[in-house]
Amino acid sequence: MCGIVGLFLKDETLAPRLGELLTGMLSTMCDRGPDSAGFAVYGSEEPGTLKLTLRSAQAGEIVDLIARVAGALDITLPHAAHDTHVVVSVPQAHVDYFLLEVAKSPAVHMVGSGRCLVHNGSLSNHNAVRRDLIRKGLTFQTENDSEVAAGFVTAKMQEGLSLQQAMTASLKALDGFYTFVVGTESGFSVLRDPIACKPAVMAETDRWVAFGTEYRALVNLPSVDDARVWEPMPAKVYVWERH
Amino acid sequence: MPIVDLSQTALRELNRSLHLLTPDTDETRWRVLNPRGQHAVAVGVDAPVVIEVEGHVGYYCAGMNKQATVIVNGNAGQGVAENMMSGQVHVRGDASQAAGATGCGGLLVIDGNASARCGISMKGIDIVVKGSVGHLSAFMAQAGNLVVLGDAGEALGDSIYEADLFVCGEVKSLGADCIEKPLEDSHKLTLRGLLEAAGATADVDAFRRYGSARTLYNFHVDNIGSY
Numbered sequence: 001m002c003g004i005v006g007l008f009l010k011d012e013t014l015a016p017r018l019g020e021l022l023t024g025m026l027s028t029m030c031d032r033g034p035d036s037a038g039f040a041v042y043g044s045e046e047p048g049t050l051k052l053t054l055r056s057a058q059a060g061e062i063v064d065l066i067a068r069v070a071g072a073l074d075i076t077l078p079h080a081a082h083d084t085h086v087v088v089s090v091p092q093a094h095v096d097y098f099l100l101e102v103a104k105s106p107a108v109h110m111v112g113s114g115r116c117l118v119h120n121g122s123l124s125n126h127n128a129v130r131r132d133l134i135r136k137g138l139t140f141q142t143e144n145d146s147e148v149a150a151g152f153v154t155a156k157m158q159e160g161l162s163l164q165q166a167m168t169a170s171l172k173a174l175d176g177f178y179t180f181v182v183g184t185e186s187g188f189s190v191l192r193d194p195i196a197c198k199p200a201v202m203a204e205t206d207r208w209v210a211f212g213t214e215y216r217a218l219v220n221l222p223s224v225d226d227a228r229v230w231e232p233m234p235a236k237v238y239v240w241e242r243h
Numbered sequence: 244m245p246i247v248d249l250s251q252t253a254l255r256e257l258n259r260s261l262h263l264l265t266p267d268t269d270e271t272r273w274r275v276l277n278p279r280g281q282h283a284v285a286v287g288v289d290a291p292v293v294i295e296v297e298g299h300v301g302y303y304c305a306g307m308n309k310q311a312t313v314i315v316n317g318n319a320g321q322g323v324a325e326n327m328m329s330g331q332v333h334v335r336g337d338a339s340q341a342a343g344a345t346g347c348g349g350l351l352v353i354d355g356n357a358s359a360r361c362g363i364s365m366k367g368i369d370i371v372v373k374g375s376v377g378h379l380s381a382f383m384a385q386a387g388n389l390v391v392l393g394d395a396g397e398a399l400g401d402s403i404y405e406a407d408l409f410v411c412g413e414v415k416s417l418g419a420d421c422i423e424k425p426l427e428d429s430h431k432l433t434l435r436g437l438l439e440a441a442g443a444t445a446d447v448d449a450f451r452r453y454g455s456a457r458t459l460y461n462f463h464v465d466n467i468g469s470y
Contacts, residue, residue, distance in 0.1 A: 196378075199302070199320070199339065214301055214302070214320070215301055215318070216279065216281060216301055217280075218280070219279040231339055234359065234378065
C-alpha cells in the first residue's frame with residue numbers, strides 16, 4: 001500500500017530545512033515498497049523561475065540525473081532511495097545550460113500550473129472522469145487514477161474555484177477510496193473519503209503542519225513531541241494556505 | 244525490571260525477548276522507551292507480565308496479546324490489540340482505526356477517542372472507550388462488549404451479531420440490523436464491572452444498549468425463493 005507524506009511550513013524560517021525534513025519523512029515510507037518514490041516542492045513563485053519534473057522509469061536511475069541537475073545548478077536537491085519522480089523550481093537563468101546538459105534525457109519536462117496531488121487508495125470512476133476532463137481540454141499522460149484526481153482538482157481551480165472548493169467538489173465527483181494530499185504554490189490540503197479505510201495521521205505546531213500515512217514519518221519534525229496530533233476526519237476538507 | 248530503549252535496541256529484539264518469556268518468569272515488569280511510532284510493538288506476547296510503553300506507537304501494537312498487560316502512554320495507530328486473546332491493553336491517548344479488531348478476549352481500554360471501526364468483528368473482547376468512537380464501530384461484531392462513554396459515529400453496529408454495545412453519548416446513526424435494546428439488570432451488572440475494570444466513572448443508567456435485530460444473520464423461510 002502506498003505511503004504518502006506532506007509538509008506545509010507556516011514559519012518561513014524553516015524553508016532552508018524543507019528538503020531535509022521532507023526527505024526524512026519520505027524515507028520512512030520507502031520501507032513500504034521499492035516501486036517508486038518522489039517529491040514535489042512548492043514555494044512562493046519567484047519571477048524568473050521554472051518548475052521542472054524529473055522522471056525515471058526505475059527507482060535508482062534518477063539519482064544520477066538529480067546529481068547532474070543539482071551540480072549544474074549548484075543547488076541541493078532532496079532525494080530518497082526509491083525516487084522516480086521529482087518536481088523542483090529552478091532559476092530561469094540556468095535553464096538554457098540545464099537543457100543543454102540533459103537534452104538527451106526523456107526524463108525531464110516542464111509543468112505548467114504548480115500543483116501536486118499524492119494519493120493513497122484506488123478510484124473506481126476515474127475513466128469516466130478522465131473522458132470528461134479531456135472534453136474540457138485537459139491532457140493526460142497515463143491511465144492512472146491519481147492523475148485523474150490531480151486533473152480534476154486542476155480543472156476546478158482553473159474554473160475559478162478555490163483549493164477548498166475544488167477538494168469539496170471531488171467528494172461528490174470521485175468514487176473510490178482515497179486519502180489525497182495536495183500541494184499548490186501557496187496551499188496544502190488533505191482529504192479522506194467518507195469510508196476512510198486508508199490510514200492517516202496529522203500533526204500541527206505553530207511552525208508547520210504535516211501529514212503521514214504513518215506517525216513514524218513525523219517523528220523527526222521539530223518540536224513534534226509538543227505537536228497537536230490527530231487523525232483527519234473522513235469526508236472533511238482540510239486546507240492551510242500561505243497568505 | 245527490563246528497560247528497553249527502542250532508539251538503541253531493535254524492535255525485533257524486544258519482541259523476541261518478550262516471546263521467550265515463560266509463565267513463571269521473574270521479569271514481570273517491562274518498560275519500553277522511544278517507540279516513535281514503530282509498528283507491531285509488543286505483539287504476540289504470551290506471559291502474565293506488565294509492559295509499559297512510553298510514547299506513541301504505530302499500527303498493531305499488542306496484537307494477538309495473551310495474558311499480558313500492555314500500557315501505552317501515548318497514542319496508538321490502527322489495529323491496537325487486534326486479535327487479543329486475553330489480558331489487558333490500555334491506551335492512555337487516542338487510538339486510530341480498527342482498535343481491538345477481531346479480538347477474542349481480554350479488555351481494551353482507551354482513555355481518549357477511537358476512530359472508525361472500533362471493535363470491528365470483535366469475538367469476545369471487551370472494549371471500553373472513555374471518549375468517542377468513529378463510524379462503523381462494532382461492524383459485524385460477533386461477541387463481547389463495547390462500552391463508549393462519549394459519542395458513536397455513523398452506522399454503529401452495522402451487520403452486528405451478538406455483541407452488546409453500550410453508549411452514553413450520542414449515536415450518529417445505527418447500521419444495518421442494529422437496534423436499541425432494553426438495558427436490563429444483567430447488562431447493568433456487566434457494565435458496572437467493565438467501567439470499574441477500566442477505571443471509568445459513569446452512571447450505568449445513563450447508557451443505552453444496542454444490539455442485533457437478528458433479521459440479517461438468520462435465515463427466514465420466507466426468503467427461500469432467493470436461494
